[in-house]
Amino acid sequence: MAFADTAVQSHVHYRGLRDWLDKVQGMGELLCVNGADWNVEMGSITQMLTEKSNGTAPAILFDEIPGYAKGFRTLYGHFSSIKRVALTLGLPLQHDRKVDIVQRYHQRMQNMKTLPPRFVKDGPVLQNVLEGDKVDVLKFPVPLHHEKDKARYIGTACCVMTQDPDSGWFNLGAYRSQVYDRNTVGCQITEGKHGRIHRDKNFERGKPMKVAIVCGQDPLLFMLASSPLPEISELDIAGGLRGEPIDVIKGPYTGFPIPADAEIVLEGETVPSQVRQEGPFGEWMGYYSDDTQPRPYVNVKTILYRNDPILCCAPQHKPVDETGLLKGVAGAAQIWSALEASGVPEILGVWNHEAGPATRFTVVQIRQRYPGHARQALHIAAACQGGAYAGKWTVVVDEDIDAGELDQVLWAMCTRFDPNVDIDLIQKAWASKRDPLFLPGNFNNRILIDACIPYDMKLKGTFPTVVDVSDDLRGKLRAKFPHIFPPM
Numbered sequence: 116m117a118f119a120d121t122a123v124q125s126h127v128h129y130r131g132l133r134d135w136l137d138k139v140q141g142m143g144e145l146l147c148v149n150g151a152d153w154n155v156e157m158g159s160i161t162q163m164l165t166e167k168s169n170g171t172a173p174a175i176l177f178d179e180i181p182g183y184a185k186g187f188r189t190l191y192g193h194f195s196s197i198k199r200v201a202l203t204l205g206l207p208l209q210h211d212r213k214v215d216i217v218q219r220y221h222q223r224m225q226n227m228k229t230l231p232p233r234f235v236k237d238g239p240v241l242q243n244v245l246e247g248d249k250v251d252v253l254k255f256p257v258p259l260h261h262e263k264d265k266a267r268y269i270g271t272a273c274c275v276m277t278q279d280p281d282s283g284w285f286n287l288g289a290y291r292s293q294v295y296d297r298n299t300v301g302c303q304i305t306e307g308k309h310g311r312i313h314r315d316k317n318f319e320r321g322k323p324m325k326v327a328i329v330c331g332q333d334p335l336l337f338m339l340a341s342s343p344l345p346e347i348s349e350l351d352i353a354g355g356l357r358g359e360p361i362d363v364i365k366g367p368y369t370g371f372p373i374p375a376d377a378e379i380v381l382e383g384e385t386v387p388s389q390v391r392q393e394g395p396f397g398e399w400m401g402y403y404s405d406d407t408q409p410r411p412y413v414n415v416k417t418i419l420y421r422n423d424p425i426l427c428c429a430p431q432h433k434p435v436d437e438t439g440l441l442k443g444v445a446g447a448a449q450i451w452s453a454l455e456a457s458g459v460p461e462i463l464g465v466w467n468h469e470a471g472p473a474t475r476f477t478v479v480q481i482r483q484r485y486p487g488h489a490r491q492a493l494h495i496a497a498a499c500q501g502g503a504y505a506g507k508w509t510v511v512v513d514e515d516i517d518a519g520e521l522d523q524v525l526w527a528m529c530t531r532f533d534p535n536v537d538i539d540l541i542q543k544a545w546a547s548k549r550d551p552l553f554l555p556g557n558f559n560n561r562i563l564i565d566a567c568i569p570y571d572m573k574l575k576g577t578f579p580t581v582v583d584v585s586d587d588l589r590g591k592l593r594a595k596f597p598h599i600f601p602p603m
């Protein structure tokens with residue numbers, strides 16, 4: 116299934132968060148709300164507008180937050196529509212299947228050359244620089260996102276920048292940041308994540324680690340920071356996707372490459388054996404299932420921010436929340452790449468269902484070519500780097516089932532699947548303690564479902580014919596009754 120060149124080409128649809136907001140407003144997908152409180156109101160309003168929106172919720176820009184100057188804003192719901200995901204990735208906004216966005220993103224990543232950032236002398240992020248006694252992270256309207264959180268979290272839709280002490284590459288990861296006081300914030304990084312590996316390497320050597328927490332930025336950087344990418348800086352990937360380098364300034368405290376148009380950046384350091392109780396926080400599986408325990412924190416040394424700064428937020432709730440599509444698309448593109456890199460042919464679709472969430476319910480759509488093809492796709496999708504973390508269900512379906520349409524997937528599971536032979540299990544896999552059912556040692560078990568027509572029946576043509584309206588008749592009826600079926 117090849118797209119015309121123009122369809123996979125990336126375009127610079129916008130430059131920076133503020134231009135992105137203008138474009139989103141032009142698309143009719145921006146809601147501006149004045150007067151909501153930082154104390155649970157903003158996160159809850161976003162969830163109420165998103166949970167049943169089926170991919171149509173707006174991005175929400177909150178201003179005039181009580182206790183804060185007008186212009187000190189927050190942004191929620193970046194990616195609760197597939198059009199905004201496409202806008203951010205520079206892909207065509209129109210699509211037939213949701214899965215087309217994943218395919219185009221995956222193809223773009225395959226054809227892309229990374230482009231390192233370009234250092235510039237100045238940028239809007241340096242409009243305000245707070246150091247020493249002036250440092251105060253509560254200068255911004257940091258929300259209490261969920262009713263049962265114990266603290267305000269400044270980092271949710273953030274990019275935590277760390278450097279590998281061996282090779283020097285810079286990672287950006289979306290890792291949550293609790294506020295303790297004006298110059299102390301948390302940083303919860305799960306085992307195996309790149310920022311955690313960087314921190315562990317430093318701490319094993321008894322060394323502190325510098326860190327920059329970018330709390331408002333180009334949505335592309337947030338999307339990449341929350342994607343399971345290989346060990347390549349997200350700044351270089353963003354440059355490659357755009358076809359032009361990301362402008363960065365040298366962070367005054369860290370020396371790190373800080374996006375020149377970032378909204379708010381906290382620079383600081385984290386020190387071995389300095390820990391504070393972190394959590395609880397409403398988490399991505401949709402529960403307060405989190406472990407609250409002592410974790411390393413960040414001593415904030417410098418704050419950089421633009422005039423009228425926008426704090427980007429993405430608290431997670433019971434699905435479907437504002438991060439459902441983001442996590443689904445980001446992980447699916449990586450799984451697609453891994454399947455192709457492993458030589459599995461005829462991949463027609465990969466989708467992580469938003470209610471999963473993340474990679475908890477992954478569907479791979481294939482055109483079966485040989486016995487065992489479906490099982491091969493299942494195991495690779497569940498075990499590759501993009502799909503390995505905290506998965507639960509992986510399902511493979513045939514070419515006539517749209518991987519992104521849950522009703523079709525359920526039909527395949529109900530009519531092409533035999534529980535006796537079409538289930539495999541994976542035990543002791545990479546888990547998350549946010550999973551209410553994580554096992555001792557932080558493992559989990561997974562289920563793989565082969566919902567494809569049994570290959571020998573497909574080959575012999577003995578599987579019954581599907582009851583449907585043929586493409587030919589659909590075309591004729593569309594042409595004959597345009598008032599019933601307006602052109603798409």
Ligand SMILES: Cc1cc2nc3c(=O)[nH]c(=O)nc-3n(C[C@H](O)[C@H](O)[C@H](O)COP(=O)(O)O)c2cc1C
Pocket residue numbers: 271272286287288289290291292303304305306307308309310311340341342343344429430431438441442
């Ligand atoms: C809104 C949001 C919040 C997240 N919070 C955390 C977090 O607190 N800790 C964590 O380890 N991963 C968190 N993640 C997942 C990571 O961002 C994701 O696994 C990403 O791939 C990490 O980057 P890395 O692969 O470079 O380590 C979050 C993802 C999203 C979308």
